Amino acid sequence: MKEKYASVLSRYLPEPAVEQIVEWIVQYGFHLTITRDRSTKLGDFRPILGKTRGHRISINFNLNPYAFLITLVHEIAHLTNWNQFGSRVKPHGKEWKEHYSLHMKPFLREDIFPKEMLDTLQNYMDNPAASSCGDPELMKKLRLYDDGESVIFLEELPQNTLFKLRSGRIFKKGPKQRKNFKCEEINTQKIYLVHPLAEVEILTSVE
DSSP states (O other), X not given: OHHHHHHHHTXXXXXXXXXXXXXXXXXXXXXXXXEOOOTTOSEEEEOOOTTOOSOEEEEETTSOHXXXXXXXXXXXXXXXXXXXXXXXXXXXXXHHHHHXXXXXXXXXXXXXXXXXXXXXXXXXXXXXXXXXXXXXXXXXXXXXXXXXXXXXXXXXXXXXXXXXXXXXXXXXXXXXXXXXXXXXETTTOOEEEEOTTOBOEEESOOO
């Protein structure tokens, strides 16, 4: 069974990380699903409910190997945090952060992550956010290893630029409010806060 897990995971993870992840799958007895791209989340943890066998973790299939590993360990930390505390603590509270930092520690090596990413990742792990998207520097470095065409982020656009999100909704970029940008949705004229690292397509006009 371990060989089967390793064979599948070697397609998604940095090779030196595979053995440890396989050990945790066996040790913690969870069911891992590699799923389609989901625009609202990169991964998901679902605890045992009723008579369901084993905790469940799902990870988007199209993450690059470094983002896949960071996301998977994030969800494994939810699992071990749940095993220890159940629903008695916050999902991303200090207890989860301790579990996450502990589980990431074996992977903070140059044979797993590129040297230029390690310092940023180590700083992030000092106080991990609910999502890697919450750390702009880490997110930028992870995006460098994505396949396909170069990505345009909202923060790169001049104010008043028209843009389309992956969902197909069209906005006009407004001023920054704390961490996010106030953007007007063209169809509804409502104002929304949009993350600076949202992937966008620049538009010259609205049909």
